[in-house]
Amino acid sequence: MPATDEIVFIEPDVQSANNKEVSPQTSDDEAAVTNDASLTTMTPKRQASFQSAPMKNHHEDFLRKAVDVILNEAVFKATARTNKVLEWRQPEHLQRIFDFNLKENGISHDELLHVIKDTIQYSVKTGHPYFVNQLFSSLDPYGLIGQWLTDALNPSVYTYEVSPVFTLMEDVVLREMREIVGYENGKGDGIFCPGGSMANAYAISCARYKTNPSIKESGLHGGPRLVLFTSEDAHYSIKKMASLLGIGTSNVYMVKTDERAKMSVPHLVQEIKRAIDEGAKPFMVAATAGTTVLGAFDPLEDLADVCAEYGLWLHVDAAWGGGALMSAKHRHILKGIARADSVTWNPHKLLTAPQQCSTFLLKHEGLLSEVHSANASYLFQKDKFYDTSFDVGDKHVQCGRKADVFKFWFMWKAKGTAGFEQHVDKVFDNAQFFLKLIRERPGFRMVMDKPEFTNLCFWYVPPSLRDSVDSADYNTRLHRIAPKIKEKMMKKGSMMVSYQTIKNLPNFFRIVFQNSSLEYDDMVHLVEEFENLGCDL
Amino acid sequence: MPATDEIVFIEPDVQSANNKEVSPQTSDDEAAVTNDASLTTMTPKRQASFQSAPMKNHHEDFLRKAVDVILNEAVFKATARTNKVLEWRQPEHLQRIFDFNLKENGISHDELLHVIKDTIQYSVKTGHPYFVNQLFSSLDPYGLIGQWLTDALNPSVYTYEVSPVFTLMEDVVLREMREIVGYENGKGDGIFCPGGSMANAYAISCARYKTNPSIKESGLHGGPRLVLFTSEDAHYSIKKMASLLGIGTSNVYMVKTDERAKMSVPHLVQEIKRAIDEGAKPFMVAATAGTTVLGAFDPLEDLADVCAEYGLWLHVDAAWGGGALMSAKHRHILKGIARADSVTWNPHKLLTAPQQCSTFLLKHEGLLSEVHSANASYLFQKDKFYDTSFDVGDKHVQCGRKADVFKFWFMWKAKGTAGFEQHVDKVFDNAQFFLKLIRERPGFRMVMDKPEFTNLCFWYVPPSLRDSVDSADYNTRLHRIAPKIKEKMMKKGSMMVSYQTIKNLPNFFRIVFQNSSLEYDDMVHLVEEFENLGCDL
Known part of the structure; x- marks a missing residue:
């Protein structure tokens, strides 16, 4: 096939490489670090390098530091009840906190670690026990390790x-x-x-x-x-x-x-x-x-x-x-x-x-x-x-x-089929406990009388509305309650529960029990938090 | 809506929980560990727990140990030139090495760490410099951290x-x-x-x-x-x-x-x-x-x-x-x-x-x-x-x-647009170097005379075939060479390069340059490895 003259390559010195005595099998990290000196010359202000693995020494240092931050902040602190589920910021506020824009030159390892911390701080902690907003939640240690290993192998x-x-x-x-x-x-x-x-x-x-x-x-x-x-x-x-x-x-x-x-x-x-x-x-x-x-x-x-x-x-x-x-x-x-x-x-x-x-x-x-x-x-x-x-x-x-299989297989090996069964039984039990709890407390109304599963839908009716069930604008007023509670909840960061409307019903909450580390005390806490947020509306 | 009698729940003790003085906001890891004792009683032989986060102390210990294994084995060792790209095993052999089957009960943390090591050992190291088999490869430290953080936040x-x-x-x-x-x-x-x-x-x-x-x-x-x-x-x-x-x-x-x-x-x-x-x-x-x-x-x-x-x-x-x-x-x-x-x-x-x-x-x-x-x-x-x-x-x-964006955004912040440009220029340069190299060495034939990109397609023609270009069965014999070299390559674990046929051409190799940590010496090594594997065929 004919050659093209469009492509101009630098002429690499093939002859000398061919004649050189090379044994790449024995080149090691030291050699790589030596090579790295020239990179430092190319981009003197950056600690980050444009190259990927084999890892250099300074990569190793960064990786270990970054993993420590992730484990401490995004795994342990992010899932502790004592911390907030989220630190709410409006988009324009977040855009001031972060330098989202991409630049010609990279930033240093220290700055990258700072970015990691900010990303964790302003992201929603979906592994937090009080993130009950979606049909996913929790942070399973075995699942996480399975996922991390998969990522490292990148298959x-x-x-x-x-x-x-x-x-x-x-x-x-x-x-x-x-x-x-x-x-x-x-x-x-x-x-x-x-x-x-x-x-x-x-x-x-x-x-x-x-x-x-x-x-x-x-x-x-x-x-x-x-x-x-x-x-x-x-x-x-x-x-x-x-x-x-x-x-x-x-x-x-x-x-x-x-x-x-x-x-x-x-x-x-x-x-x-x-x-x-x-x-x-x-x-x-x-x-x-x-x-x-x-x-x-x-x-x-x-x-x-x-x-x-x-x-x-x-x-x-x-x-x-x-x-x-x-x-x-x-x-x-x-x-x-x-x-x-x-x-x-x-x-x-x-x-x-x-x-x-x-x-x-x-x-x-x-x-x-x-x-x-x-x-x-x-x-x-x-x-x-x-x-x-x-x-x-x-x-x-x-x-x-x-390879989405590995994390799940690994969890299964860790817990056994019996472990999954205990997990499922526990979240069902929690849901049932929550259901009984809100049935006994004033202000909560179920959307469906006898739900079968672990997502429960209900209205929280503030005291101001409780006597107006028969009024013409009751539904209209009730419809506005959930978004208001949601806003207060998000800004406080105390929990995350979704609301929605279906079939022309007024907005109602859906709480999802899926995290088996929640205990009965947590159910009480969640119920009380609705009361705290909604009682004055 | 009517109740059903199909569902039988354990009656949780709502009353006592409602009356109890609870402040879940202050419950912490200590409390969680106390709770864990009962779990140990439930499943005395297991260290793994069916619960997810909030993490328990024994989870933290496992997480840190597992991360260490992953970093050492799947990141650093797996990407070092001195190690093999893969440890080939036939499916039936792998099935004997692993206990793939899922059981009623889980296994211990020590056993899980062992499983992690085996998984790494028998997986292909796609971050290894000599994995040039697909249109993906490399293990970028910033990309990996970005991915790991995303996983921990699980958004x-x-x-x-x-x-x-x-x-x-x-x-x-x-x-x-x-x-x-x-x-x-x-x-x-x-x-x-x-x-x-x-x-x-x-x-x-x-x-x-x-x-x-x-x-x-x-x-x-x-x-x-x-x-x-x-x-x-x-x-x-x-x-x-x-x-x-x-x-x-x-x-x-x-x-x-x-x-x-x-x-x-x-x-x-x-x-x-x-x-x-x-x-x-x-x-x-x-x-x-x-x-x-x-x-x-x-x-x-x-x-x-x-x-x-x-x-x-x-x-x-x-x-x-x-x-x-x-x-x-x-x-x-x-x-x-x-x-x-x-x-x-x-x-x-x-x-x-x-x-x-x-x-x-x-x-x-x-x-x-x-x-x-x-x-x-x-x-x-x-x-x-x-x-x-x-x-x-x-x-x-x-x-x-x-959230596939984060790892890429994070890499971009680390390297800058200039870093990606250097990366791209280097892999192009490597490809051009490789091309010149094989043009000058006997036995290599290009499928396309003037390729434009960093995937290069070629035949390696063993000495035994070089004089038979005009024979009737030349193509048939050449077609069988690539699978044989591939088999030897896989079993040796020295590199991974794919082969294929298109448009009725005999099987040819496609090598892909995409990892910018490869140097000219590596190109020479790859060429020589083809010669080592193929010269006797």
């Missing part, structure tokens, strides 16, 4: 040759999870993926392929209108992903939920019939086991019956609720899940693995690969010297993929 | 209230990157996403919406056949994502590449015309800046002209090549990129940020949100007490999203 899980240990761990963990779901002998397939939304996308992708395999090649144009069904309380990712996958949000039929926020089976059947009458092709029901806001569980047995009758793929989004499967006492709330074609289950939610740790599990062996393979010859060569069935990378839609 | 970047610092950092970094791409004043939009494949999916999603916004709601069925164009050397994710997004692999028209592996503009025009003649609707050209195997750069200026003429979205997959934009000397190879509608650029590739660190950048302000928003009321409440335009979560298709 990508697509071929056995690059990730031998993590490939085998994925196989074991996914099989074990399938067995817990109830798939016979843990058979089937699965993948770790970047979040529950992506796992739900895999479900739609597999279900769609199963309906008509030619979609992989030919796409959706020219085919029938595909319709999938999910409940109005399902996670918004179902709609988002249906849109991304070219199915369209309006082809996600929202099934009504009953008084316990569960998908209404009669309404589902009605909607399936409507779709058929319209000439569309129903292909999937996306059930939820643990809805995002109210923590409801769809009636999986009944849904499985409906899916069997109409030939639909049953997916269960158990991103949040899946962890309950590890408790003999509580797994009944997911009864029927073994009949699902596929399951989303995020260990980074109820089981407190560090983010991200999401799995997509399915009953159908080999399907993931059939749906998603592209047979890239540069990565998945078949003339390798080992069994290339261990090269799992062609099953997924990512190319590079983080 | 999710969707709302300002949960990720104030990281939200603002994303804004700064993405704007700076857009400015480097050449977008006027850094205007536009962008997102950090889980890998370049996902970034390419965003591109297809935005381009598709721009063609016809009603696709978001109505989907692709019933619409015209959408066609996108990419080169036969483009990354396989374009096809994978076109399939996932419902467009179908057969509607990705593969444009021929010229002798320098660049997309042929005449053939592109021909293919666009063909699609139009077929009644299909062309909507996008996905160009590549730095192809995966050969490191080629498509002619972006010409492609921008074609896209302007036919009204097509121009996307540039610069996942691998984007880093070259930071070098004044080398950025010309991406000339024209500022005219692209969107760009994929992965700092975890050429710029050595830890995985994953991928960005999708686009010229069109507000479009990401328009295409992907679902307005989930539980997360994106509009009655918050701060400017909710900082809640970026509805722009993306994930819900929870890792």
Whole structure:
């Protein structure tokens, strides 16, 4: 192929290097430090270097100091009850505290350590016991070490040759999870993926392929209108992903939920019939086991019956609720899940693995690969010297993929299945304790009378409002309370609890119990903090 | 709502807790350790606990010991030239070394430390200077600390209230990157996403919406056949994502590449015309800046002209090549990129940020949100007490999203823009040195005469084959050489270089220069190692 004259390279002195007696195998850190002198000359004001590993001595010093700061500030202090959950600052204030802007020259190690401290100080401590704002929280020591080791090794899980240990761990963990779901002998397939939304996308992708395999090649144009069904309380990712996958949000039929926020089976059947009458092709029901806001569980047995009758793929989004499967006492709330074609289950939610740790599990062996393979010859060569069935990378839609398995496997080894069970039982117990507590105290009103899970939704009604339940503007006034309490809570930094509105209800709080280091005393503290913040409103 | 009798909870003693004098704000680690005694009773044989943070004393001890092992083994030793890149084991052998299986009970801290050591020993050291196997490598000390801090804080970047610092950092970094791409004043939009494949999916999603916004709601069925164009050397994710997004692999028209592996503009025009003649609707050209195997750069200026003429979205997959934009000397190879509608650029590739660190950048302000928003009321409440335009979560298709920005921002602060430029210039220089080296040595043959980038593709021809160039079975015999060398290399653990075949060429090696701590001596070493491994074949 012809040369180009566009490219002008410095002419490196090849001849002398070729003649030089070199034995790089014996070059060591000393040699590297010697080389470093020239770098110092190049950039005299900086202690940081543009090079990566092999680490130099001054890198080692920085790394050890930085790790100490992280352990002390972001791990131990950040999770202690005695400290604040957050140090609130408005964006414009934070922009004055930080020098966010990127400059021509780097800053010194001391300045970097300062930046680390500031980042910790003004970030939300999601590992703090009183961060009960999202469906993730906690800082698990084993999970953290697992994540840190993964980062240091910086692998990508697509071929056995690059990730031998993590490939085998994925196989074991996914099989074990399938067995817990109830798939016979843990058979089937699965993948770790970047979040529950992506796992739900895999479900739609597999279900769609199963309906008509030619979609992989030919796409959706020219085919029938595909319709999938999910409940109005399902996670918004179902709609988002249906849109991304070219199915369209309006082809996600929202099934009504009953008084316990569960998908209404009669309404589902009605909607399936409507779709058929319209000439569309129903292909999937996306059930939820643990809805995002109210923590409801769809009636999986009944849904499985409906899916069997109409030939639909049953997916269960158990991103949040899946962890309950590890408790003999509580797994009944997911009864029927073994009949699902596929399951989303995020260990980074109820089981407190560090983010991200999401799995997509399915009953159908080999399907993931059939749906998603592209047979890239540069990565998945078949003339390798080992069994290339261990090269799992062609099953997924990512190319590079983080080894999210290790932290979870490591936690599992540390705690055992029994440890996860104790953890789950404890957060259920805490939730139940909290529920009883607020039922007995004035001013708290439950959104759902008998919640099933560990996210609890309630209103805090300040004394000023308690006698106005029947007034015309009661709901309007109540609606304004939660944002006000939230603002006070954030500015005080005492806890973080989210609020929201669904189905035109006034804004209410959702507290999430997921951190098993919380004790009954903490429940009392949380309740009292609502009273402190809200009593004067 | 009615109660259910399915759920049986232990009755927690609410009354006594309510009456107890509690001040959880003052409970501290001592108290936690006291509580821990009961845990020890529950599971007498384990040192590990089922609880997460707040950390107990024995957790702290474990964390510090484990971090020491990780720093010594997975950071310092793993990146030293004197050590092996990998310790190869076949899957069945690894399964005997490790007890991968998950058990009812956990193991002790000492056993966990042992597991950490084994995991390091049998994992590939991707930070080792002689791991030149993928488009990622290196272990950057600042990147690693940035990642570790992110893990400890365990944030999710969707709302300002949960990720104030990281939200603002994303804004700064993405704007700076857009400015480097050449977008006027850094205007536009962008997102950090889980890998370049996902970034390419965003591109297809935005381009598709721009063609016809009603696709978001109505989907692709019933619409015209959408066609996108990419080169036969483009990354396989374009096809994978076109399939996932419902467009179908057969509607990705593969444009021929010229002798320098660049997309042929005449053939592109021909293919666009063909699609139009077929009644299909062309909507996008996905160009590549730095192809995966050969490191080629498509002619972006010409492609921008074609896209302007036919009204097509121009996307540039610069996942691998984007880093070259930071070098004044080398950025010309991406000339024209500022005219692209969107760009994929992965700092975890050429710029050595830890995985994953991928960005999708686009010229069109507000479009990401328009295409992907679902307005989930539980997360994106509009009655918050701060400017909710900082809640970026509805722009993306994930819900929870890792703060991949921090490690990169932190590296940038450490090195400065100048540091990244030196890094890029050095790896280019190394690649050029390596190229000259193998041109002068017998047995090495380049796949492309004048490569433009830092991945170099070549054959190593053993002496036994050198005189048979004209024989009928030369290619067949040469094809078998690379797998044999690779096997010897892996088993020796001396380096890792990938091989592959494209376009029916015999298997060839691709070496990737991306780690700027490599010196000329290392180049000589790598060349000599090929000779050592291959000379007897």
